[in-house]
Amino acid sequence: MAHRSLRLALAASVVAVLGLTAACGSSGPSALGTASAGGSKGADASVWVMSGVTEDVFNNSFASWNKAHADETFTTESFANDAYKQKIKTAIGAKTAPTLIYGWGGGTLQTYIDAGSVADLSDLASDPALKGRFLPSTAKVGVVDGKTYAVPNNGVKPVMIYYNKDVFAKIGAKPPATWDDLMALVPKFLDAGIAPFTVAGQAQWTLLPYLAYLIDRIGGPQVMANIVANKANAWSDPAVAQATRMIQQLVDAGGFVKGFASISTDGGADIALLYSGKAAMSLGLPSTYQTIDTANPEFISQNKLGFAPFPAVKAGTGDPEDLTGNPSNYWSISASGTPAQQKAARDYIKSDLLDASYVDDLLKIGNVPPVAGIEAKINASSAPEYYMTVYNMVKAAPSFQLSLDQALSPAAGQALLTNLQQVFLKQIKPQQFVDSMNATIGK
Amino acid sequence: MLLLPALLFFVVFALVPLVGAVALSLAHWDGVGAVSWAGLGNWRSVLADPVTGNALLLSLRIMVFSWLVQTPVSLMLGVFTAGHQRYRELLAVLYFLPLLLSSAAVAIAFKAILDPNFGVGSAFHLPILIQDWLGDPQLVLYVVVFVIAWQFVPFHTLLYQAGARQIPASLYEASTLDGAGRIQQFRYITLPQLRNTIVTSSTLMVVGSLTYFDVVFVLTGGGPGYATRLLPLDMYLTGFTSNQMGPASVLAVILVVIGLGLAFVLTKFTGFARMTSDQEGA
Numbered sequence: 063m064a065h066r067s068l069r070l071a072l073a074a075s076v077v078a079v080l081g082l083t084a085a086c087g088s089s090g091p092s093a094l095g096t097a098s099a100g101g102s103k104g105a106d107a108s109v110w111v112m113s114g115v116t117e118d119v120f121n122n123s124f125a126s127w128n129k130a131h132a133d134e135t136f137t138t139e140s141f142a143n144d145a146y147k148q149k150i151k152t153a154i155g156a157k158t159a160p161t162l163i164y165g166w167g168g169g170t171l172q173t174y175i176d177a178g179s180v181a182d183l184s185d186l187a188s189d190p191a192l193k194g195r196f197l198p199s200t201a202k203v204g205v206v207d208g209k210t211y212a213v214p215n216n217g218v219k220p221v222m223i224y225y226n227k228d229v230f231a232k233i234g235a236k237p238p239a240t241w242d243d244l245m246a247l248v249p250k251f252l253d254a255g256i257a258p259f260t261v262a263g264q265a266q267w268t269l270l271p272y273l274a275y276l277i278d279r280i281g282g283p284q285v286m287a288n289i290v291a292n293k294a295n296a297w298s299d300p301a302v303a304q305a306t307r308m309i310q311q312l313v314d315a316g317g318f319v320k321g322f323a324s325i326s327t328d329g330g331a332d333i334a335l336l337y338s339g340k341a342a343m344s345l346g347l348p349s350t351y352q353t354i355d356t357a358n359p360e361f362i363s364q365n366k367l368g369f370a371p372f373p374a375v376k377a378g379t380g381d382p383e384d385l386t387g388n389p390s391n392y393w394s395i396s397a398s399g400t401p402a403q404q405k406a407a408r409d410y411i412k413s414d415l416l417d418a419s420y421v422d423d424l425l426k427i428g429n430v431p432p433v434a435g436i437e438a439k440i441n442a443s444s445a446p447e448y449y450m451t452v453y454n455m456v457k458a459a460p461s462f463q464l465s466l467d468q469a470l471s472p473a474a475g476q477a478l479l480t481n482l483q484q485v486f487l488k489q490i491k492p493q494q495f496v497d498s499m500n501a502t503i504g505k
Numbered sequence: 506m507l508l509l510p511a512l513l514f515f516v517v518f519a520l521v522p523l524v525g526a527v528a529l530s531l532a533h534w535d536g537v538g539a540v541s542w543a544g545l546g547n548w549r550s551v552l553a554d555p556v557t558g559n560a561l562l563l564s565l566r567i568m569v570f571s572w573l574v575q576t577p578v579s580l581m582l583g584v585f586t587a588g589h590q591r592y593r594e595l596l597a598v599l600y601f602l603p604l605l606l607s608s609a610a611v612a613i614a615f616k617a618i619l620d621p622n623f624g625v626g627s628a629f630h631l632p633i634l635i636q637d638w639l640g641d642p643q644l645v646l647y648v649v650v651f652v653i654a655w656q657f658v659p660f661h662t663l664l665y666q667a668g669a670r671q672i673p674a675s676l677y678e679a680s681t682l683d684g685a686g687r688i689q690q691f692r693y694i695t696l697p698q699l700r701n702t703i704v705t706s707s708t709l710m711v712v713g714s715l716t717y718f719d720v721v722f723v724l725t726g727g728g729p730g731y732a733t734r735l736l737p738l739d740m741y742l743t744g745f746t747s748n749q750m751g752p753a754s755v756l757a758v759i760l761v762v763i764g765l766g767l768a769f770v771l772t773k774f775t776g777f778a779r780m781t782s783d784q785e786g787a
Contacts (some may be wrong), residue, residue: 155537177538214748321621473747484730
């Protein structure tokens with residue numbers, strides 16, 4: 063009897079241990095093969111794409127590639143944004159990343175480069191088939207120390223001011239061309255019972271463009287470039303302190319909707335204030351346009367939505383055509399992929415990335431592709447005026463600063479989000495902001 | 506011998522990760538690249554960081570406030586639902602409803618309810634409810650305490666209900682004969698009889714409050730600023746958003762030590778370990 067229970071216990075524990083290891087083994091990515099038809103005995107490359115509006119664009123592109131290249135097929139799998147960001151980090155660390163790695167450039171790309179996780183694509187970027195395909199300001203994000211590690215794969219996302227034409231007409235104002243104009247508009251809007259800016263302050267990243275634009279308008283793109291390059295005390299540049307001071311002046315003047323720090327981006331509550339006329343302006347990504355287009359299409363069709371670049375700052379050295387936002391999203395090739403997989407990924411990028419039908423698909427869902435020479439396609443699209451404004455802005459931009467939380471190292475980016483929110487809430491003074499950000503340099 | 510599977514599970518799921526965390530707390534690792542030795546550097550920087558002290562203090566405040574709010578409410582509700590009043594069962598179902606909802610759902614719902622422009626305050630034109638609930642650094646901690654209480658009171662109510670049902674009716678009958686009123690009965694019979702339930706519920710609350718994460722993460726993300734960055738949240742954000750696995754492991758080890766210490770103190774000094782039945786004949 064005793065022997066029997068001993069054996070049982072041993073068997074049970076062996077099963078338990080095996081079960082555990084099996085569970086650990088299968089917690090990694092399992093290719094579900096959604097796009098690849100059967101019989102893929104070739105390179106068997108893989109790719110993870112973002113679920114949501116752009117999912118179909120990616121799936122279409124890989125499906126048509128797979129159909130034409132039976133020996134170099136891709137299996138695609140889609141993830142929600144946040145889940146993807148967690149999973150890709152683990153997968154790259156464990157050297158089980160998909161062949162094509164979806165990314166945002168900036169500090170995270172730098173981490174992958176430092177760890178040798180992504181392949182050098184410089185030869186590909188200078189290939190005549192690819193050279194000149196992308197708008198220069200978007201392609202630049204994938205270039206680090208003169209080498210290309212990532213190529214654009216998605217629409218351009220510059221941040222600009224979206225405004226309600228009705229409420230501007232109500233107080234007889236034009237969109238502000240300079241910061242002084244903007245500050246002068248604030249009391250007029252408040253008198254009319256309208257909040258000048260709506261912002262989902264709880265989300266933190268929504269506050270970044272104010273800082274990025276002001277730093278750029280005051281001191282030019284070099285200020286941020288020094289910060290991103292980890293130069294000692296780079297945050298001590300006077301442009302940074304002045305930018306945070308101006309943000310606090312705008313807060314003090316009542317520039318943001320009451321309770322803005324409680325507003326989350328869920329459900330588009332921040333944007334709803336804009337089209338319902340409770341707020342005059344929103345500084346945001348093109349998703350602002352898409353949110354309104356879904357929630358209140360009449361607002362756009364009745365020509366009530368206006369858009370304008372971020373105002374200039376008097377005596378500032380930055381070019382008012384400079385942009386901030388997300389230049390694009392990017393493909394990198396995993397260095398841990400087999401040579402055959404890497405070749406498949408290179409062949410795909412060379413021939414099918416952002417080709418004609420890809421560009422059409424992006425435009426159809428309201429993403430302006432980072433591709434040179436597509437003016438005719440944009441003019442034939444559903445919203446030529448808006449798309450052309452976005453396209454021309456990006457084409458003309460001397461500098462396109464990647465969103466600061468993405469541009470910096472993950473640790474510094476996280477510290478920036480928290481500290482900037484404290485600036486907006488007036489919990490810290492400009493000098494405290496500068497000091498705590500200087501402490502993150504090199505982390 | 507039958508302990509063996511349990512022991513194995515404990516080793517694999519508790520000891521191995523714990524040793525791993527201690528080892529990682531002495532290393533530099535960004536989660537992607539190579540791991541390098543850091544010595545006590547992580548410990549020095551984490552302990553010197555004001556954010557850590559703030560997180561510890563916040564966790565302590567959440568623990569105390571949560572206990573102060575949840576214990577009386579769940580005690581009252583539990584005793585009430587154990588009774589025989591009319592409509593009791595209908596009300597009990599309503600009280601237990603939050604227990605069925607996932608933390609993420611609770612947090613997302615409250616985010617919408619507390620929205621200053623489109624939330625419950627403006628929907629019903631109640632200016633008192635239109636506050637900067639999640640954006641005011643002074644206010645937000647109490648909002649978090651409230652939402653956590655809303656989520657966890659049903660569970661503790663269930664404990665108290667079960668406890669109160671176990672109290673022999675003869676005690677109440679005898680006291681009625683002696684002329685005791687309802688308040689005296691509650692004070693001199695119900696409360697002392699629920700002593701063990703109070704200890705159990707409080708232990709769960711206090712130790713559990715160290716691991717409040719999901720609701721707070723979805724509701725506030727630790728913000729605004731550092732206003733709700735509790736210790737577990739600080740650990741998660743440091744490790745998985747800032748990619749600093751070393752300092753995050755330091756925080757994890759601190760969390761384990763405090764949790765073990767609390768559990769030890771509570772079981773030692775509240776009589777949890779030598780809990781005996783108060784019932785007749787036991």
